Amino acid sequence: MPTTAHARADLLDPAMLAALGRIELIARWVVDGFISGLHRSPRKGFSVEFAEHRPYQPGDDLRYVDWRIAARIDRWVVKQYEEETNLRATLVLDVSASMAWSGDPARLTKLAYAERLVAAVALLLLRQRDSVGLVRFDDRLRTVVPPRMRSGQWRRIVAALDDPGAGKASYAAGALERAARVVPRRGMILLVSDLLVEGDEVVRSVRSLRAAGHHVTVLHVMDPAERELPFASDAIFVDPESGSEVTATVADVRPAYRATVQAAIMEWRAALAAVGASYEVVMTNEPFGIPLRRAFAIRQRLP
């Protein structure tokens, strides 16, 4: 099984793993595998909240004895704490046409990869008692699932991932603004997109979110073909969203293209860092565990 030590689902090839089942199943395997790989409880260090009292039993930690009750009723009781959520996370997923593309039929499309990643992140956060919501957008908002921690929230999120999308453009700035509205207090906003959008608008929106106290993390989903331009022949390259065309001799332009992509990544990283947002590049041929670990690490740094 993918959850065994020999084949942790979070470290498997995403395309191979995706072939084994639906999104929710894959996400569970990934999260289970991911958690099993941790050396300490994911709950460790979380803020906890009082739930109830119970009679003291020998061996209980004296720190949790409620001394005020003991003084009032002369009976030792122990405070029973319950883990509580202290984070509201909104996952903002780009479902525009550019996401529904893969440079290799053997790989997941960026959208398929991102949906499974979003499902896994949502499950992981919900298991940590975080409230998790979902915003899907292309040229307009497609789905808004407000952050909740209640049971069934994850199924709602997974069900929302099946909603139609793949519009002709990416309205990321609007989606981020809407995410800010559905998270009335400070929280975490995770944007999962290929970032084939107008950078200035996105950065401006992120700046606004940061000003409102939100922590923003951007996962830049890229197909390896978008980074390497591995095509063998000369061709006319067509943007599926805008329909714009560029005729290129691949062998000639490939070095310049790679440099340009690298420069674009550096620009994103610099621009988002300047406004206090985290930025990670996620390649669709990477096991889900890698971006999941990055997202988890970011979450761990939050209060």
Added chain:
Amino acid sequence: MEFLAPAWLAAAAAIAVPLLLHLMRRRIGTRIDFPAVRYLARAEREHSRKLRMRNLLLMLLRVAAVLVLTAAAARPIARLAGGGHAPTSLAIVLDNSLSSSAIQNGRPVLDELRARAREVVARASGEDRLFLVTADAVSRGGGRGAMLDAIDHVEPLAGAGDLERAVARAAALVRQGPASARWMHVREIVIITDAQASTWRRPVSLGDVRVILHRAPGTPPENRAVSHAEARPIRWTPRGSVVARFRGPDTATYRFTLEGRTLARGTAARDEEVIVRVSPPEQGWTAGTVELEPDEMRGDDVRHFAAWIGPAPGIAVHREIATFAQSAVDALRQTERVVAGSDVSIAPADVAVRLPALLFAPADPVRAGAANRVLERLGVPWRLGALRPGEIAARGTAEGVRPLDGVMVARRHALRPVGGATADTIAMAGAEPWIVGGPGYVLVASPLTPDATSLPVRAAFIPWLTDVVTQRLVGDAGTVVHASPGAAIARPDGMDALEVPGGRRVALAADTVIAPDRAGVAFFMRGGRRVGALVVNPEPDESDLARLTPDALVSRVRAAEVVSPDSARWTAALFSSSPRRSLLVPVLVLALAVLLLESAVAGAGQRRAA
């Protein structure tokens, strides 16, 4: 730079391939959906200048590679300065025609020409290939020593030679040689000539060779010459005449001889025709000369002729045609051209009994069949055919027989050859033969009557009859051939030997006979008897020593380069080409460098792409 295999240069059209690839590379129809087009557009925008420069550089390198490889395939060669002159295939055309024997400034013109030829040889190196071609197109090759020896032994020809053929021969010589080494040699022809205008009438084309002309300096001497000498008629019975004409600036003193015996002496004006009538005692084929006093060019001071001499033939006229024929024969008898006898008969064809005979068609057409039977019996290979209607003019065609101008033919038979008879037609009526001749016979296709032909009543009849009897029917059927020294002539039928001056006999086997290279009279032999003469004399034009100007001489030669420097500087024009070396290795190195550079540029792109 030149190319040994220039046909390969056509392969340079292959540069169209990289050019087309360069121009058409942006017209590729493959479309690929690619979301990151914005990065691609940005890459092209930001690196467009670099990309264009690289593509242009690659295109230029590939075009250069094609051109350099094409040039290598065409085997380039080039002249490189230094190291003396290039190995040269050089032919010296030494014009030793008769005119070069003229004495100018106290010595033969040929001495001056030989001296110039020696100067050419003196400048040659051991790598040069040398040839000497004289005006008779005879060539010699060899080293410098052999060439100098050959030049010293060149003597003037007895005639004009064939300078045009000699020059063509020289051009062929300098082009020959092993193909592998031919490119190394520069091809030069040095023509050393007295520039006689009559020799250089027509331009000569020599192709891709360099020609250096040297013209004998100075003005040619005045020249007197026998421009014409002829026995008239060829057969003397025994009376005949010698006709001569002279050329020169003024009068000339002449002497006519026959077999060394003086026939006549006198003085003739310029271009005057002198006729000497003789009735010599000699018999058979005889040689004679017409001579002038010696002058600056001896070769044309004597001109030779030949004649057949025999007794006046006896003529028998058949009574059926005696009306006109007998009176003509009587007139000839009075001038002692013929005598009464039976050497030759004149008769209608149907009653003739022997040859030689002058035969006429019978007056009665119904006797044509009988006439044909007689012709068959006599061995005459012609038959009388159907009568041809209509009056038509006759026209003489045979050499040695006076023409029949004004003679009309009203009744005639068609003449049919039998058994491959050779058509020796003496006269034509329209487009058909009317009078034919052969060994021992002359056959006229009309009766000798005024209603059939006006021949018997025309004034031309008696001279014609004289020619027919004395030139065609008397003695051996022989011929006189005129030729220039060393000329090739067709061997006359039946001749098996040639008796050259001095009495030596040369067997004739080939169809072509080369005339003796000295002027004189040789005799054709058949069965040990003289049956004709070969009269060898210099060409009359050779006596005209007028020379072309240097510019006119240059205009007569068409070649890759023609120079005619003056005498003082002409040796500097010799062997002027620098050595030619193969550029194959440098071009191949260049091609390799271009290909390596192209690989480096393309590879750099590929490595960056990888």
